[in-house]
Amino acid sequence: MTTPLMQAVKELALSAGPLIRDAFLEPDRPAYSLKGQQDYLTETDLAVEQFVREQITQRFPQDGVLGEEGGGLTDVERLWIVDPIDGTANFARNIAHFCISLGVMVQGQLEAGAIYDPMRDELFLAGRGQGAWLNGRRLQVSNISALNMASAEIGWSSRKPVDAYLNLVSRTMHTGCAVRRAGSGALGLAYVSAGRIECYAEQHINAWDVAAGLLLVTEAGGRINPFWANDGLRQGNAVLASNALLADSFSALTQISLA
Numbered sequence: 478m479t480t481p482l483m484q485a486v487k488e489l490a491l492s493a494g495p496l497i498r499d500a501f502l503e504p505d506r507p508a509y510s511l512k513g514q515q516d517y518l519t520e521t522d523l524a525v526e527q528f529v530r531e532q533i534t535q536r537f538p539q540d541g542v543l544g545e546e547g548g549g550l551t552d553v554e555r556l557w558i559v560d561p562i563d564g565t566a567n568f569a570r571n572i573a574h575f576c577i578s579l580g581v582m583v584q585g586q587l588e589a590g591a592i593y594d595p596m597r598d599e600l601f602l603a604g605r606g607q608g609a610w611l612n613g614r615r616l617q618v619s620n621i622s623a624l625n626m627a628s629a630e631i632g633w634s635s636r637k638p639v640d641a642y643l644n645l646v647s648r649t650m651h652t653g654c655a656v657r658r659a660g661s662g663a664l665g666l667a668y669v670s671a672g673r674i675e676c677y678a679e680q681h682i683n684a685w686d687v688a689a690g691l692l693l694v695t696e697a698g699g700r701i702n703p704f705w706a707n708d709g710l711r712q713g714n715a716v717l718a719s720n721a722l723l724a725d726s727f728s729a730l731t732q733i734s735l736a
């Protein structure tokens with residue numbers, strides 16, 4: 478069943494999609510800037526976040542909004558966690574692999590989430606207890622049970638030391654697991670929920686990158702680490718999301734606990 482909150486998050490993601498897609502296809506797109514090492518920002522991130530904030534405030538004036546670009550975490554009953562463009566580095570460098578990610582948390586628990594890839598027209602939607610869906614089709618994580626048949630995305634940012642990342646990639650590849658890094662944590666999690674890959678792991682990631690994706694993975698029958706522990710909402714955390722059959726193996730490999 479699509480709950481009213483799932484419907485709202487879906488409509489908002491779909492209405493922001495054309496803003497992102499049209500800006501990406503614009504030949505005279507303004508240059509990007511950097512917030513930090515390999516940490517990209519474009520005018521479109523700011524414009525889309527502004528649009529999303531306005532829509533939420535108009536429709537749900539009591540709700541809070543935590544956005545990647547504008548922050549805004551307040552003590553509210555219902556919080557929208559917004560990444561206007563996840564995969565900004567791809568967007569900025571003309572690679573068509575990015576999305577908008579919207580998660581809605583009620584009293585500290587994720588209730589609904591949507592991830593929309595406007596270039597592939599793929600809408601990933603989840604509601605707590607309502608399943609995970611891709612363009613209306615029910616999603617389930619894969620049933621691959623051997624690491625040497627599996628694919629994992631291991632995300633990277635300059636927030637963690639290079640050697641820690643390389644060690645994790647090396648350990649994973651030595652099991653025979655295929656490793657990728659496609660530059661959008663939200664889409665990586667959505668792909669776990671869709672059974673396209675078995676695992677998404679990253680040694681540190683922010684709440685707006687993962688809020689919707691974590692709900693997608695659990696609703697598709699996968700397992701995740703307790704990301705919200707230790708103030709994950711404000712500080713970010715390590716993330717691990719896996720299909721059910723390989724979750725313990727990926728947890729041992731990444732040293733990210735599922736408990």
Ligand code: IPD
Pocket residue numbers: 516517545560562563564565566632633634659660661662663679681682683686
């Ligand atoms: C980044 C992407 C990337 C992940 C980084 C994130 P952004 O978010 O999700 O895949 O590895 O940790 O910061 O900057 O594209 O919104």
